[in-house]
Amino acid sequence: MAGSIEKHGKNSYRLVYSMGFDANGKRIKRTKTVHVKTKKEAEKELAKFIAEIEAGEYIKPAKMSLSDFIQLWRDNYAEKQLSPKTFETYNNYINTRIIPQLGHLQLADIKPIHLIRFLNNLKKNGTRLDGKNSSLSEATINYYRRILKNIFSRAVEWKFLQVNPAEKLPKEKESIGKGNVYDENETRLLLKCLEKEDLKWRLYFTLALTCGLRKGELLALQWEDIDLESGTLYVRHSLSYTKEKGFFLKEPKTKRSKREIAIPSFVLPLLKKYKNVRLREKEKLQDEWEGGNYNFVFATWNGKPHHHSYPRTKWERFLKRNNLRYIRPHDLRHTSATIMLNNGVNYKTVSERLGHSSTRITFDFYVHRTKEADRSAAECFDNQFGA
Structure with missing residues (x-):
């Protein structure tokens, strides 16, 4: 030799x-x-x-495009290992940008710089597909990073590559925009306006705010998950949907997402009243009931789960009717965290209540909010005693 x-x-x-x-x-x-x-x-x-x-460590470069390898990844890993919803979402991201921009490259020729350039292009204004002249959010860019890392990890695992070019891609720091939560005055006004709403949607958005629940967690909530005597709500599932599978319950987002949450006392009488209303409605429906063995708290008139887009539609109409500043329904969760932190609740408690996988995530995500509150506190002294 x-x-x-x-x-x-x-x-x-x-x-x-x-x-x-x-x-x-x-x-x-x-x-x-x-x-x-x-x-x-x-x-x-x-x-x-x-x-x-x-030493047996050399791997002959595969004569395979990234596009071809992605199909191999789909068939032998993604379809079996990812949840149906995650698989559907990954495919949407892959088909929208990854294959059109990177798919033609040979797998063995892809270097970290190719992926860095790809992610950097997502930060440029005009990259969105909804017509808005702005960049993609940090969270969306991180999602692309996660998908790329997963794909190339399999390429290394299956001996197509020695090194994962996505392994050390920089992660975008995610934060909440300054205007994307309600302050305490806006929150009071919100709760006042919700008093005029249908009891179901009043409770839906009140629980989103006061308990910091995600949309999937709210839609998966069943009456057996709420102990009205102790005032405790148990997050056990998340409702998901795919075109292929339809509606299904799955485990919450992370292990710590499975949690119990104390319900504010002012919400409990509303929940008791609403539960009685729903039980009477179910009894009247008899054969028309389509909820099966599930007793979703927030469901259609005949017990079927709501489509994920419906709460957002209800929220946008509610804001418009009441001339309230627009924030996303998910921003009620951020508002919940911000109000707790600004009122002295410690990060560990807030993290547990939100179901974050670690306290560090809570700190990184909301630290700038508490700094803003501290600046406002300092300005009180300027306004009262400054020259």
Whole structure:
């Protein structure tokens, strides 16, 4: 067995390693092109190349495009290991941007810089597909990063690559925009306006605010998850939906998302009243009931779960009727956290109440909010005692 070096253009050398002959007498070779300036550097690369081969660590670059590998990843990993909703979401992201922009590249040729450029382009104004002249959010960019890391991790695991080019991609720091939560005065006004609403939706948005629940957690909530005597709400499931599977219950987002939450005392009489209303309605429906064995707290008139887009529609109409400043329904969860922190509730308690996977996530996400509150506190002294 022997190795040799061939000049292969400016600052480029072809490493050749001979491994004898096959059964037909054809020479078996392993080759690799390296980009170095001198022959001495090429000799060092050849030595490493030979060592890799003899140690069994060298992987011949796959003659496969990223697009082709993604299909392999879908068939042999994603469809089996990811939840149906996550699989559907991953595919949407992959088909929208990853394959159109990166799919033509050969898997073995993709370097971290290709992926960094791809993610950086998502930060440019005009990259959104909804017509808005702005960049994608930090959370969305991080989601693309997560998908790429998953795909290339499988490529390494299955010996198509030695190194994951997505392994050390920088993560975007996610934060809440300054105007995306209600302050305490706006929250009081919100609760006052909700008093005029249908009891179901009044409770839906009140629980989103006071308990910091995610949409899927609210829609999955069943009466058995609420102990009206102790005033405790148990988050046990999240409602999900895919075109292929329809509605289904799944485990919450993280292990710590499975939690129990104390319900504010002013909400309990409303829940008791609403539960009695729903029980009477179910009894009247009899054969028209379509909820099966489920007793969802927030469901359609005949017990079926609401589609995920419906609460947002109700929220937007409510805001418009009452001339309230627009924030997303999910921002009620952020409002909940911000109000707790600004009123002295510690990060650990807030983290547990929200179901974050760690207190650090809560701190990183909301620390700028408490700094704003501290600045406002300082301004009180300026207004009262400043020159």
